[in-house]
Amino acid sequence: MDEQATKGKKGGLLASTLVVSAMTLLSRVLGLVRDVVLARLLGASAGTDAFFVAFRIPNFLRRLFAEGAFNQAFVPVLSEYRTRARDEGSLAATRQLIDRVAGTLGGTLALVTLLGVLGAPLLIWVFAPGFGDDPHKRALAVEMLRLTFPYLFFIALTAFAGSILNTWNRFAVPAFTPVLLNLSLIGSALYLAPHFAEGRMAVALAWGVLIAGIVQLLFQLPFLARLSLMPVPRMAWRDPGVRRILRLMAPALFGVSVSQINLLLDTVLASLLQTGSVTWLYYSDRLTELPLGVFAIAIGTVILPSLSGKHAGDDPQAFRRTLDWALRLVLLIGVPAALALAVIAEPLLATLFRHGEFTANDVLRSAESLRAYSAGLVAFMLIKVLAPGYFARQDTKTPVKIGVIAMVANMVFNLLLVWPLQHAGLALATSLSAWLNAGLLYLGLRRTGVFQPLAGWGRHWLRLLLAGAAMAAAIHFLARFAGVWLQGPLTERILWLGLIVVAGMLIYLLVLLILGLRPRHLRR
Numbered sequence: 001m002d003e004q005a006t007k008g009k010k011g012g013l014l015a016s017t018l019v020v021s022a023m024t025l026l027s028r029v030l031g032l033v034r035d036v037v038l039a040r041l042l043g044a045s046a047g048t049d050a051f052f053v054a055f056r057i058p059n060f061l062r063r064l065f066a067e068g069a070f071n072q073a074f075v076p077v078l079s080e081y082r083t084r085a086r087d088e089g090s091l092a093a094t095r096q097l098i099d100r101v102a103g104t105l106g107g108t109l110a111l112v113t114l115l116g117v118l119g120a121p122l123l124i125w126v127f128a129p130g131f132g133d134d135p136h137k138r139a140l141a142v143e144m145l146r147l148t149f150p151y152l153f154f155i156a157l158t159a160f161a162g163s164i165l166n167t168w169n170r171f172a173v174p175a176f177t178p179v180l181l182n183l184s185l186i187g188s189a190l191y192l193a194p195h196f197a198e199g200r201m202a203v204a205l206a207w208g209v210l211i212a213g214i215v216q217l218l219f220q221l222p223f224l225a226r227l228s229l230m231p232v233p234r235m236a237w238r239d240p241g242v243r244r245i246l247r248l249m250a251p252a253l254f255g256v257s258v259s260q261i262n263l264l265l266d267t268v269l270a271s272l273l274q275t276g277s278v279t280w281l282y283y284s285d286r287l288t289e290l291p292l293g294v295f296a297i298a299i300g301t302v303i304l305p306s307l308s309g310k311h312a313g314d315d316p317q318a319f320r321r322t323l324d325w326a327l328r329l330v331l332l333i334g335v336p337a338a339l340a341l342a343v344i345a346e347p348l349l350a351t352l353f354r355h356g357e358f359t360a361n362d363v364l365r366s367a368e369s370l371r372a373y374s375a376g377l378v379a380f381m382l383i384k385v386l387a388p389g390y391f392a393r394q395d396t397k398t399p400v401k402i403g404v405i406a407m408v409a410n411m412v413f414n415l416l417l418v419w420p421l422q423h424a425g426l427a428l429a430t431s432l433s434a435w436l437n438a439g440l441l442y443l444g445l446r447r448t449g450v451f452q453p454l455a456g457w458g459r460h461w462l463r464l465l466l467a468g469a470a471m472a473a474a475i476h477f478l479a480r481f482a483g484v485w486l487q488g489p490l491t492e493r494i495l496w497l498g499l500i501v502v503a504g505m506l507i508y509l510l511v512l513l514i515l516g517l518r519p520r521h522l523r524r
Contacts (some may be wrong), residue, residue: 016171017329020298023175028290030182037189038205047202050137053128054144055209058152061112062159070156071163072304072391073248074101078167079308079392091515098164099242103233104242105160107152116149134200142207154213161220164229168303173223175298177216184212224290244394251396259329265411268424269418276362277333277423283353284345284427288377291337296381299326300388307392316450319392323445324454326385329522334378335464336508339472343375343479344500350485351493360486376431379438386441389450396443406437459516467511475504 038048043321081094116123124131124141133139162174188208193201224230236242270277310319341348345367354363390399410433417425445451479485482496 008391013042016169016302017295017299018170020301021173021294023172023179024298025294026176027178027182028293030179030186034182034189037186045358047137047140047199050141051144051202052132053124053131054141054148054206057127058116058121058149058155058209061152062155069249070105070245072396073161073245074160074163075304076308076311076392076394077245077248078164079305080312080394081241082167082389083309083312091228097239098229099232099234100236100239100242101245102157102160102231102449103235104237104239106153106157106233107235109156114152117146119248120145120149127418140200140202144203147203147206147217148209151209151213153474154217157341158213158216158220161217161224165220165223166301167229167308168227168229169305170223170227171302173220175301177219180216180219181209181212184208184215192508243313248394249397251400265414270423271413273418276365278421279524280366281369281427283349283366284373287341287348287352287370288380291333291341291377292380292384295333295337296330296384299330300384303385304388304392304457311393320451321454323385323389323451327382328457328460330381331378331460331464332522334381335468336471336504338374338377339468340475340501340504341377342371343368343472343476344497345370345374347482347485347493347497351490351497354490354493363486365423368424372421372424372427372431374431375428376434379434382438383434383441386438386445389445390441393450399441402437402440402444405435405440409433409436463512463515463517466515467508470511471504471508474507475500478503 076096079232081097082091085091085094093255120142124145124153125136128141131141158177162177165171165174183207185208187209188204192207196204221230261262270281303322306322307319310316310322346363349363349366349370350360354360385401392398410429413429413432414426417429419425421428442451478496478500482500483486484492484496488496
């Protein structure tokens with residue numbers, strides 16, 4: 001690949017990353033609007049409790065059958081078939097793989113969905129044993145689970161379609177699709193819920209989830225048809241491609257289970273602390289997830305098909321250049337995001353949540369855990385970029401092994417830090433284990449020769465640190481100067497926070513420009 005082609009490809013990756021980031025940001029904003037609408041219309045009731053449990057169960061399984069383990073296994077194999085099809089001049093084998101994966105996945109999902117609907121009472125007993133004391137709440141949860149469980153079938157097939165589109169570099173459609181879920185739930189709350197009896201209005205939300213699953217799948221099908229890749233499902237457990245995907249999925253499934261165990265341990269320990277600890281961790285985690293979801297996950301989504309294609313095409317130099325570009329870009333965004341969350345933790349939390357029952361003490365306690373999470377934000381983002389370096393080479397075992405090491409370390413850090421630092425100790429333990437995870441992923445890529453940093457990293461780090469320090473100093477001064485965060489009116493807090501965010505971004509970009517960073521550098 002010549003230099004001009006390389007530049008063009010990197011420019012394409014940057015454009016695709018920006019598209020996915022913009023769509024993800026839209027989805028996150030609508031998710032916030034959805035939460036506000038649900039809280040205002042339905043409040044905290046037996047119905048909403050039942051709905052969140054009924055929605056959580058298929059959502060958890062979605063990570064196994066949809067964008068989690070399945071995507072990590074399917075995209076590299078599909079990219080390999082696509083690369084081979086270019087060489088052979090025929091898409092016949094690729095279409096056959098898509099048809100057989102669609103049939104095998106669809107058949108498995110149909111069976112799981114049937115069992116889930118029939119076994120709804122048992123699932124509610126397992127996931128929400130406390131509902132047994134309230135027959136009304138339990139009956140609502142069972143009824144709603146029978147509506148929401150089929151969402152798994154539709155959303156997993158939606159993720160399957162999205163993986164195909166991503167492999168063909170059509171990133172906008174899969175990135176926009178989650179917006180439809182939020183729109184469906186908002187519409188169900190506003191227009192469908194009033195038609196239900198008092199105490200059963202939350203059932204409208206379960207219908208909204210089911211409608212969203214159907215709409216999301218139907219939305220993507222025309223784009224597959226445009227690529228002449230509309231699946232004709234065929235069950236084929238013995239197909240070599242299907243069997244390879246299943247083998248690759250097995251470690252990834254274990255990895256998802258490991259992360260859930262880790263999350264469960266954090267929740268158990270937080271529940272043993274003073275009242276409010278779980279809530280403080282929740283709100284600080286929500287703010288940390290914003291840059292992680294909008295930028296790091298977007299970059300990881302975009303580079304996985306690209307890295308998979310380069311690996312299948314036996315082009316290790318292009319593989320390294322792409323990974324190097326992704327690491328530089330994620331640090332360019334992650335460093336200022338982490339500094340900003342740490343420096344203006346109280347202003348952010350006070351502006352977004354300091355009203356109603358969320359007190360000044362809640363802001364201060366949440367800020368403690370937000371700063372602890374911000375210490376690991378860069379590591380969280382690096383993991384999303386480094387892990388595709390393994391998945392693209394169809395190595396799902398190594399990231400899982402490293403994840404297990406990080407999980408054990410997190411448990412140890414939790415026990416060491418939870419008592420002296422309380423809830424903030426749990427957040428700090430998560431950050432420390434994330435750095436261990438990211439470090440081991442990076443060393444593994446270096447040790448095997450898969451990745452070698454290109455020239456210019458010293459200059460890149462110098463720019464990031466100087467620009468980040470200038471930004472942090474400026475926003476710290478403005479936040480201290482304002483002094484309205486815990487007692488001032490909401491409008492004043494919003495105006496000051498907007499000023500601080502804009503000023504911080506401008507100073508960061510200005511210093512980068514002074515130090516020689518130009519937009520063309522992001523495309524190389």
